[in-house]
Every structure is written in C-alpha cells, then in structure tokens.
Amino acid sequence: MTETEELREWDRRYFWHPFTQMQCYGDDDPWIIERAEGNYVYDTEGHRCLDAIASLWCNIHGHRHPRLDAALIAQIGKVAHSTALGASNPPAIHLAKALVEITPASLQHCFFSEDGSEAVEVAIKMAAQYWCNLGRPEKHLFLTLDNAYHGDTVGAVSVGGFPLFHAVYGHLLFPTLRLPSPYVLQWEDCEGDPLQATAAWLATLESTLQDQGGEIAALILEGGVQGAAGILPFPPGILAGAQRLCRAYEVLLIIDEVATGFGRSGKLFSCEWESVEPDLLALGKGLSGGYLPLAATLAAEHVYAVFLAPFGETRQFYYGHTYT
Numbered sequence: 001m002t003e004t005e006e007l008r009e010w011d012r013r014y015f016w017h018p019f020t021q022m023q024c025y026g027d028d029d030p031w032i033i034e035r036a037e038g039n040y041v042y043d044t045e046g047h048r049c050l051d052a053i054a055s056l057w058c059n060i061h062g063h064r065h066p067r068l069d070a071a072l073i074a075q076i077g078k079v080a081h082s083t084a085l086g087a088s089n090p091p092a093i094h095l096a097k098a099l100v101e102i103t104p105a106s107l108q109h110c111f112f113s114e115d116g117s118e119a120v121e122v123a124i125k126m127a128a129q130y131w132c133n134l135g136r137p138e139k140h141l142f143l144t145l146d147n148a149y150h151g152d153t154v155g156a157v158s159v160g161g162f163p164l165f166h167a168v169y170g171h172l173l174f175p176t177l178r179l180p181s182p183y184v185l186q187w188e189d190c191e192g193d194p195l196q197a198t199a200a201w202l203a204t205l206e207s208t209l210q211d212q213g214g215e216i217a218a219l220i221l222e223g224g225v226q227g228a229a230g231i232l233p234f235p236p237g238i239l240a241g242a243q244r245l246c247r248a249y250e251v252l253l254i255i256d257e258v259a260t261g262f263g264r265s266g267k268l269f270s271c272e273w274e275s276v277e278p279d280l281l282a283l284g285k286g287l288s289g290g291y292l293p294l295a296a297t298l299a300a301e302h303v304y305a306v307f308l309a310p311f312g313e314t315r316q317f318y319y320g321h322t323y324t
Contacts, residue, residue: 004044007032019165036063057259059290067291084112085320099283099296101269106277107298111317113324116258116284117151119295120220123254123280124155125319126299127218130252132308133315139223142174143208143219143251147181149228150220150256150282162228176213179204183232194235202241209249218252218280223260223270240274252279252303259296264285279303293323 001009012026020199031043039062041051054060061068075091082089096110113119131139144150148161157166158173166173179201186197209216224239226232239255244254255278260270264286267273271281280303283297284295309315 004032007044025311030266037270038062038064038229055290056285057264058285058288060262060286061289063290065289068291072263072291081323082087083322084324096296099298102268103281103283103298104271104277106279106300107281108301109304111297111299111300111324113295113297114293114321115151115295117153117156117258118324119258119282119284119297119320120150120156120159120254120256121153122297122319123220123256123282124159124218125298126303126317127252127254129317130303130306131217138215139217139251141177141212141217142217143177143179143205143216145179145181145221145226147184147226147229147232148220148222149226151258152224177208178218179208181226181229181232182234182238183226183229186235188225195237197235198241201238202245205242206245206249209245209251213249213251216249216251218254220254220256223255223257224265224273225260227259237274239271239276240304243274243276243278246279253283254280256282258282258284 008026008029008180009016011032012022016022017025029048031041031047033041034044035042036051039049039051041063042048051059051063079089084092085312096109096112099110102110111122113122127142128140131137140174142159144159144161146161148159149165150156150160154169154172155174157169159176160166161178182197182201185201186192186194190197190200205219221239224234226234243253253276255271255276257269257271261283262268262285264270265273269281271278277300279300281298282295287296288294307315307317
C-alpha cells in the first residue's frame, strides 16, 4: 500500500468531512492536498490543480505569498496565542485600527472571532444586547431574507433561509421575520425590471417595519448578493433603501460581507457601491487570506457606546471564545 492509499483509507475511516455524504465519500478518489503555490494546489502524488474556489473563497492573495509567509513565521517566533479577555497584543491592536480605517466611516470598533458564522453570531448578540441595554428588550426579532445564508452556527442559521441545509435544525432556532429575496422578486414578480423590484421590495420592508418595527432589533442582509443561494445579485438601491428605512424606524442594519468583502465586488466592501454605512458589519474569509481562521464584527460608535458603564452595572458585551 502506498502512502497515498494509506491516507485515503484513514481519511474515509477517521475524518468526518463537512457537507459531505460520507457513505460515498472516496468513491471518486478525492484529492488529498499536500501543498500549494500561488493559484495552484498539489496533491500527495504531485498532480497540480487550479484552486478555482480559492479554498472556499478565502485565499485571495494566493498560497505561500512571501509577505504573508514571513509575517506568520515572525509571529510564531514571538507568541502563539494570548487571550484578549482583559488583555491585548500588538497585532490585534494594529489590525483593529486598520479595519476601522478601511471600512465605512460609521464603523469605529472591531471585535474579533474565528470565522464568518461567528462574526454573524457576534453581530446578532450585539444587536440583541444593544436594545436590552437601552431598556427596550421588546425589540428582539430579527428580519432576514428568504434564501439567505449567514453560516452554520445556531444563531447564523436562525437568520438564514436555506431549508436544504438547515430544516433539520428548525427546533433549535429562534423565530425570525422574513422578506422575499430581491433577486427572486425581480425575476418572478417584476418581469426582470430591477427598478420595479427595488421599489416593490422596499415597500414590503417599510410595511413590515410599520407593523412590527417596535419589536424588530435588526435587519440582516448579505452584501449585495446572496452567495450560497446561487450568486443572486440584489437590484440596485436595495442596500441604500434598507439603510434609510432602518434608520427611520429605529432598527439596526447588519451587513454580512463575509463572502463579498475585501474586493470581491470591485470595491473593498460591497456596501460602498451605495454609500451604505451599516450599524454592524460581519467580515471573514478573505480577512486572513486563508492563512488562519479569523473574522471580525465592526460596530458603529452609537452601538459601542451603549455597552459602556461603570464596572458594577454589568453592561459589557458578555461574549468571548478562547480565540476571540
């Protein structure tokens, strides 16, 4: 038995893969990626393949980039991990500052986590506690879209809309309000007319906010395109109109740019196309160029300020994993 054959046997026996039917996994001899360079990955037998999915949309600078390799090696020579609970470290400080400087101007504070799903979880919890800290716990509902995808943790699934992936977990989820997918609305109800679709969708949003805005904590939208649903772009004006209505009806706007952030839309962040400045912004994937699990949730000043108080008032954000 060759080394590759042994690895394949162990892979099937021991390694439970995500989103994978393990009963038939291995039937098509999946690649075992051993190394990579630039835009290409190599398997254990030396075959080369274009990394066409950029390692699930996160490797935006190519593999083994000299500057990124050097930065990682330099950090390993200092410290591997240091908690941020009540302490800090230079790389986190520099990165938080850099992210605030390049994201929309409304966003002034950065909270780190491990991946895009958790960045969304953080945004959800920040929004929920924001209203509680303001003495308005009745604002607890989240408004989302049909066909939305925001990750696979329980909170992220709750604001998602992907029955194929998540229906089996329905009993674990918190209730949400749902709006139609702008893309589907455009092509099924508006004869492909983007302006008509935007007007119709915003009218539905405003009607919902008029009826239940007093109970809604936040609207969460992907960054101008529904990614996992099939790369379904929003008609122009959806994000800007959503921002205008959310502000009018005192509802926070969360933009999930885990998939669209860091240049994928032609601007650094997709919400820049419509000059949108969300209350909370979720980032992940390309943030670390695929080198390490890393995500961030950016918060506006008015959100952050509500969590500030003397120590004994217990208004701080009660959240933090080992690697946040």
